Amino acid sequence: MIVFATGFLAAARILVPAAGTAAWISALTGGAVGLGIAVLAGYLAARFPDHSLVRMAERIFGAPLGKLIGLSFAAYCTVVLGLGSRESVLAMWIAFLQTTPPILISAVFYVLIIYAAYLGIEAIARVSLIFFSLVAASLLVLTALAAPVAVPGRLLPIIGNGLGPVIRAGFLAASYAGESIVVLAFIKHLKDKRGASRAMATGVATGMAIMALATGFGVMMLGVRGISRVTFPVLETARMVGFGQFLERAEILFLALWFSAALLKLAAVFYASITSVADVLGLRDYRPLIIPYALLGTALSLVPKTVLETFDYLDVFVRYSVWYVIALPVVLLLGAVVRGRRGGDDHVQSKDAH
Amino acid sequence: MSRARTRTRTQPGAALVAVCLLAVVSVSGCRDAREIESVGFVLGLGIDETADGRIEVWAQVALPSAKPAEEEKRESWMTRSVGDTVWDALRQLNNRSTKVLFRAHVRALVIGERFARGGVARALDVLARDAQFRYKSWVFVTSDPVGDVLAVETKQSSSAALFLDDLMRNTARSSTAPRSRFLDLVTSIEEPGDQPLLARVSLVESEDGDGQSEGSARMAETAGDRGQGAGGSEGPEGAKGTPETEPKELRVEGSAALCGDRMVGWLDAEETAMALLVCNRLAAYSFVMPMPDNGGGTIGFDMIRSHADTLFPEGIHTGDAAGQVTDVVIRITGTVDIREVVSSEQLMSMQSLEGLQAGISQHLETGVRRLIEAAQNRLGCDIISIGECLRRRVPARVWKEEVASTWRDQFRTLRIVPDVHFEAGKRGMTMQSPRPVD
Numbered sequence: 001m002i003v004f005a006t007g008f009l010a011a012a013r014i015l016v017p018a019a020g021t022a023a024w025i026s027a028l029t030g031g032a033v034g035l036g037i038a039v040l041a042g043y044l045a046a047r048f049p050d051h052s053l054v055r056m057a058e059r060i061f062g063a064p065l066g067k068l069i070g071l072s073f074a075a076y077c078t079v080v081l082g083l084g085s086r087e088s089v090l091a092m093w094i095a096f097l098q099t100t101p102p103i104l105i106s107a108v109f110y111v112l113i114i115y116a117a118y119l120g121i122e123a124i125a126r127v128s129l130i131f132f133s134l135v136a137a138s139l140l141v142l143t144a145l146a147a148p149v150a151v152p153g154r155l156l157p158i159i160g161n162g163l164g165p166v167i168r169a170g171f172l173a174a175s176y177a178g179e180s181i182v183v184l185a186f187i188k189h190l191k192d193k194r195g196a197s198r199a200m201a202t203g204v205a206t207g208m209a210i211m212a213l214a215t216g217f218g219v220m221m222l223g224v225r226g227i228s229r230v231t232f233p234v235l236e237t238a239r240m241v242g243f244g245q246f247l248e249r250a251e252i253l254f255l256a257l258w259f260s261a262a263l264l265k266l267a268a269v270f271y272a273s274i275t276s277v278a279d280v281l282g283l284r285d286y287r288p289l290i291i292p293y294a295l296l297g298t299a300l301s302l303v304p305k306t307v308l309e310t311f312d313y314l315d316v317f318v319r320y321s322v323w324y325v326i327a328l329p330v331v332l333l334l335g336a337v338v339r340g341r342r343g344g345d346d347h348v349q350s351k352d353a354h
Numbered sequence: 355m356s357r358a359r360t361r362t363r364t365q366p367g368a369a370l371v372a373v374c375l376l377a378v379v380s381v382s383g384c385r386d387a388r389e390i391e392s393v394g395f396v397l398g399l400g401i402d403e404t405a406d407g408r409i410e411v412w413a414q415v416a417l418p419s420a421k422p423a424e425e426e427k428r429e430s431w432m433t434r435s436v437g438d439t440v441w442d443a444l445r446q447l448n449n450r451s452t453k454v455l456f457r458a459h460v461r462a463l464v465i466g467e468r469f470a471r472g473g474v475a476r477a478l479d480v481l482a483r484d485a486q487f488r489y490k491s492w493v494f495v496t497s498d499p500v501g502d503v504l505a506v507e508t509k510q511s512s513s514a515a516l517f518l519d520d521l522m523r524n525t526a527r528s529s530t531a532p533r534s535r536f537l538d539l540v541t542s543i544e545e546p547g548d549q550p551l552l553a554r555v556s557l558v559e560s561e562d563g564d565g566q567s568e569g570s571a572r573m574a575e576t577a578g579d580r581g582q583g584a585g586g587s588e589g590p591e592g593a594k595g596t597p598e599t600e601p602k603e604l605r606v607e608g609s610a611a612l613c614g615d616r617m618v619g620w621l622d623a624e625e626t627a628m629a630l631l632v633c634n635r636l637a638a639y640s641f642v643m644p645m646p647d648n649g650g651g652t653i654g655f656d657m658i659r660s661h662a663d664t665l666f667p668e669g670i671h672t673g674d675a676a677g678q679v680t681d682v683v684i685r686i687t688g689t690v691d692i693r694e695v696v697s698s699e700q701l702m703s704m705q706s707l708e709g710l711q712a713g714i715s716q717h718l719e720t721g722v723r724r725l726i727e728a729a730q731n732r733l734g735c736d737i738i739s740i741g742e743c744l745r746r747r748v749p750a751r752v753w754k755e756e757v758a759s760t761w762r763d764q765f766r767t768l769r770i771v772p773d774v775h776f777e778a779g780k781r782g783m784t785m786q787s788p789r790p791v792d
Contacts, residue, residue, distance in 0.1 A: 020750045095485050149537070156746035221537070224750075225544040240489045240537055249458060249488065 001128055001135070002183065003034070003207025005258070005265035006084035007176040009091050012215040012233040013311070014318055019169035020224055022160025024216035029170025031208025033326070034177020038204045040329035041181050042197020047336055048343035049193040053184040054279035059343070060335040069328075070280040076324060077182055077273040081266055082300035083317055085109055086310050088262040089301065091232050096252065106301055109263065110294045116267035117274065117290050121186045124271060128264045131257070138257045139210060143217060145241035150220035175318045176211060177204050178325030185272035231307065234258075270297065394453030397430060398515025400500035401440060401477050402466025409469070409476070410436050411443035413455060414504045414515050430513045432504055441480045457486040461519035463493045463536060464555060466500045470610055470617035478540055478615070489537040492522045494555040495610035495617060503555055506604050514604060518555065521606055529630055529639050530623035531606045543615045546761045547741015551629060554608040554620065613735035613762070621728065621737075628725040631718070632662050632684055632738045640693070646713025647706070651697025655714065658779060660688030664743040681769045682740055684722065689779040690714060700786045707778060714776045722772040729765075736765045 015023035048056045053073050058066030089109060093102045116124050160166055180200055187196055218233040221240055230236045238251035271286075274293050278286035304310040336342065400412035412434045433451060437443030448455055463481075465474060481487045496503050504514045511517040522533060531553035532538075542550040609626040610617050621629060630636040639657040665683040692701075701707055729737050741761045745753045757764070 098485065153742070153746055157748065157750055159749070161750045221541075223541045223544065226541050236489070242490065248490075 001132055001203075001207070001261050001265050002179055002268055003177055003204055004210045005135075005261040006087050007179070008211045008214045009087060009232050009234050009258070010311070010314070011173065011176060011211055012218040012227050013230070014172055014315060015169050015215055016219060016224055016227045016233075018161070018172060019166045020160030021155050021157060021219055022166045023169060023219060024155070024212045025158075025160070026166050026169035027173045027208055027212035027215050029167060030173025030175075030177050031205060031212070033170065033174035033322075034180060034204040034208055035201050037174075037178050037325055037329060038180050038200035039197050040333055041184055041187075042200050044329055044333050044336070045184065045187045045190070045196035046193050047333075048188075050188050051343050052186065052188055052275060052279055053332075054276050056184075056332060056336075056343075060332055060339060060341045067280045069332075070276055072324075073185070073328065074273050074276040074280065076321065077185070077269050077276065078297065078300065079317060079321075080179055080182065081269045081273060081297050082303070083310070083314055084262065084266050084269065085297065086301040086304055087314065088259060088266070090307055090310060091235060092255070092259065094231060094307070095235050096255065103298075103302060106298055109266070110298050112263055113267045113270050113297075114290055114294050116264070117271050117294075118287065121189055121268070121271055124264060124267050128268070131260050131264060135257050135261045136210075138254050139213070142238060142241060142254060143213060145243060146217050146221060146237060149240055150217055152220055154220050154223050155216065171322050172318050173208070173211065175322035175325065177208050178322055179269075180204050180207075181325050181328060182269050182272045184329075185276050186268075270294070273297075392453055394451055394455045395459045396455050396457050397459060397513050398462045398464065398504050398518070399457070399460050400464040400466070400504050401443075401469050402500045403469040403472055404436065408436050408438060409440050409443045410434065410466075410500070411440065411447060412464075412501050412504050413447055413451075414513060415451070415453065415455065416459075416513070430515075432501070434501060439480075440477045444480065457484060458488060460488060460491045460515070462515040463491050464500050464503050464518075465493065465495050465552070467495060467497045467610075467617065470495045470552075470612070473615045474539070474612065474617075475543065475615035478543070481536065482540060487536075489535065489540070491536045492518060493534050493536050493539050493552050494518065494606070495552045496555045496557075497620075498555075498557040502557060502602070503604065506557065506602055508603055517604060518606065521604075522553070529636050530608065530627055532609050532626060532630060532635065533637075534609075543612065545742060545745070546614075546758050547736055547743075547745050548739045549614075549735050549737045550612045551609040551621065551626065551737055552612065552617075553606050554610055556605050556607070557602045558605045560603045611729075611733045611735055611737045613733065618733045618735050619728075621725075624721055625725045625728055628718075628721045629729075629737055631660055631686060632722060632725070634660075634662050636660055641717075642694070643713070643717045645695075645697040645699050645710075646716075647699075647709045649697050649699030649706075651695070651699070653692065653697060653710070654694035655690035656693050657688060657690050657776075660686060660776075662686045664740055666744065666747060679744065679764070679768065681771070683771045683773055684726075684738075684740075685773045686718070686722065686775070688776050690776055691779045692781040695787050701778075701781075702786065711777050714778065715774045718776060719772050719774040722774060726770045726772065730768070730770070731766075734762065734766055736761065738770075740768070740770070741765060 011027070012023060015026050019026040044056060048059065051059060054066065054070030056066075057069035057073075060066065061069065085106060089102050089105045092105055093100065097105060116127075180203060183200060183203075187193075190196055190199065214234050214237070218227045218237050221237055222230065222233065227233045235251060235255070238254045239249075242248040242250065270293070274286045274289045277293070278289055283289070304313050394413075394415040394417075396413045397416050398412075398414035400414075402410045404410055412432055414430050414432050416430050433447055435443045435446035435450060437446050463477075465477065469477070494503075506514045506517070508517055511520065522531075532551045534550065534552045539550050539552065542548045607623045607626075609621045609629070611619050611621055624641075627636060627639050627641075631639070636657070639660075640655065641657075642652050642654040645651050645653050663685045665685055666679060667681060695701070699706060701710055725738065729735060741757075744757065744761075748757065
């Protein structure tokens with residue numbers, strides 16, 4: 001859910017102008033890059049089974065550099081949180097709650113996120129387990145309902161704007177897949193560390209397959225020019241489907257599920273941010289950080305004043321964050337291998353355990 | 355001591371309950387709740403242009419009522435306004451209505467010919483931005499006064515918009531009008547190689563005179579309202595609804611051809627069916643033709659399957675030849691079922707059957723040729739989606755940079771050759787017509 005829950009609302013807007021009709025292939029290409037990132041992150045988790053990302057970095061590169069890496073990771077999570085919440089709030093505000101102040105929607109989001117963060121990662125994970133199947137089922141229903149309206153010919157030419165643009169767009173899509181590295185903050189809670197790679201890879205593959213499906217159907221229904229024009233392609237797709245005269249204007253049902261998924265993703269990212277900051281600051285408990293960080297997140301999510309500004313920030317983030325998410329596990333893994341570090345019974349681990 | 359502890363423990367719970375109760379009052383939305391009686395559900399929207407270039411908008415609004423349907427004669431009412439733009443006219447509608455106009459249930463959007471010829475994009479922008487408006491609404495163009503079209507009542511439905519909705523949902527069998535939805539219009543005006551066809555709705559004399567008296571009365575009333583309404587003095591010449599004495603009904607047949615967002619002409623029912631056939635959008639089609647080979651009499655068919663392929667010269671996939679496409683073959687194959695034979699020729703020999711198949715193919719080929727001629731010369735617009743077929747075959751860059759901008763001119767000079775092959779399928783439950791002995 002971390003991979004697709006917020007990104008798939010508007011990913012097609014970014015991928016289609018770059019790759020054209022082959023945007024869905026770009027999403028799959030991005031998924032392949034994401035799989036690589038997931039595998040590297042999985043190796044890292046297996047090498048440091050009881051460490052959070054900040055502790056891994058400290059263990060590998062020493063405290064000062066490790067804390068710096070930890071801060072960069074917390075900053076990355078904060079940006080994901082800010083942009084993700086802004087995107088979700090905008091989708092709800094523009095399409096449904098037009099007279100509600102966005103700050104109020106944002107506040108409700110953050111109240112729920114705060115509650116989830118207080119309960120901890122186990123509660124978030126368990127609720128996600130329930131909602132994932134509902135969200136996946138809603139997307140399958142949407143796909144089935146969209147099929148009669150879709151024009152498969154709009155996916156031609158299959159290679160879209162050409163091989164180069166498809167690969168470039170693939171790297172944009174990889175930034176969504178790369179958001180999976182957020183789990184490095186709490187992967188130490190995984191029971192079976194050896195399965196970390198497989199678990200992350202499965203998540204990335206599923207998330208990017210959903211994104212490819214959403215993008216492909218968006219192109220089939222709205223065409224390349226149409227999808228580049230609309231604010232939230234997936235919302236437009238949901239608006240167009242129906243089941244005869246029996247079930248029409250059902251987008252609110254889909255939205256209810258998707259926003260629950262977005263909420264859970266943002267709660268997980270929020271949790272990753274505050275635990276990373278707590279690790280950097282050496283705090284025993286992350287909970288005192290929840291309220292200040294939620295205020296910071298709310299403020300950050302309101303930085304982009306307009307929709308255009310939000311999408312500009314999103315474009316920049318998607319363009320450059322992919323390199324960070326590739327570099328982070330590579331640098332950590334290389335450092336660990338070169339310096340021969342692995343999770344063990346040293347002082348860092350004991351501190352972590354403490 | 356223990357009671358004090360208990361009180362302390364229950365305090366957060368009490369506070370939580372208090373907060374929840376407060377939230378129920380303040381954030382439930384009941385503060386400015388909208389009752390269903392105060393909402394005007396717009397079923398049909400009409401848009402036209404006045405002679406002086408202003409925009410005229412009609413809304414047919416459902417009237418929800420607690421009264422039984424028998425008591426409530428008028429289940430919908432119509433309102434109209436004039437503005438400088440579509441949005442300007444729409445907001446004036448809102449200002450004039452005692453109900454909050456809710457556009458999520460618009461079934462039919464009827465566009466006047468003058469507005470369509472001036473460019474429908476003027477209406478698309480405001481409707482595409484509107485989160486309420488439904489993309490699955492049917493879009494029609496009419497040469498009749500838009501207000502009169504929306505005012506027609508029939509025995510089947512008291513609302514013209516609902517009638518048109520039912521008609522479009524259930525009349526796929528005839529396919530003499532495209533099933534044009536707002537979504538199709540929005541996506542196709544952006545593609546020069548896939549120009550939109552919009553269903554034509556017309557007012558015709560009722561063949562069932564007494565059943566239409568209500569509609570007639572309503573039209574007269576609407577025309578009267580115009581003179582008294584706020585925008586009455588600004589009534590258009592093109593959309594003037596003269597009170598008709600003859601009852602009218604609605605007919606959906608034929609189509610309006612658009613080039614970009616501007617209407618360039620009409621297609622009759624047969625041309626429309628041929629256009630849908632060429633674009634593989636013909637759900638079903640029935641036709642009657644003279645018995646071939648001088649057999650005398652007529653024969654009627656139901657087209658049960660058809661498939662059209664647009665064939666380009668070799669090498670088109672690389673894009674090198676895309677700019678120089680001069681010849682295109684439209685190959686159409688399909689099957690028709692015999693539904694009626696009014697002839698002494700009963701088609702009982704293989705030779706007569708082959709002659710029939712050749713005759714059907716020739717009949718349809720003639721129709722396709724007539725359509726191609728209309729598209730290339732009369733309309734000058736690619737309504738048969740040849741450009742879209744080309745776009746799918748060539749690299750996107752070639753289409754965007756080299757072909758798209760000049761496609762309309764290139765289309766007019768193409769040599770388009772129809773190649774139609776149909777076969778006769780089932781002939782029903784009898785091999786020959788029942789007839790008396792001579």
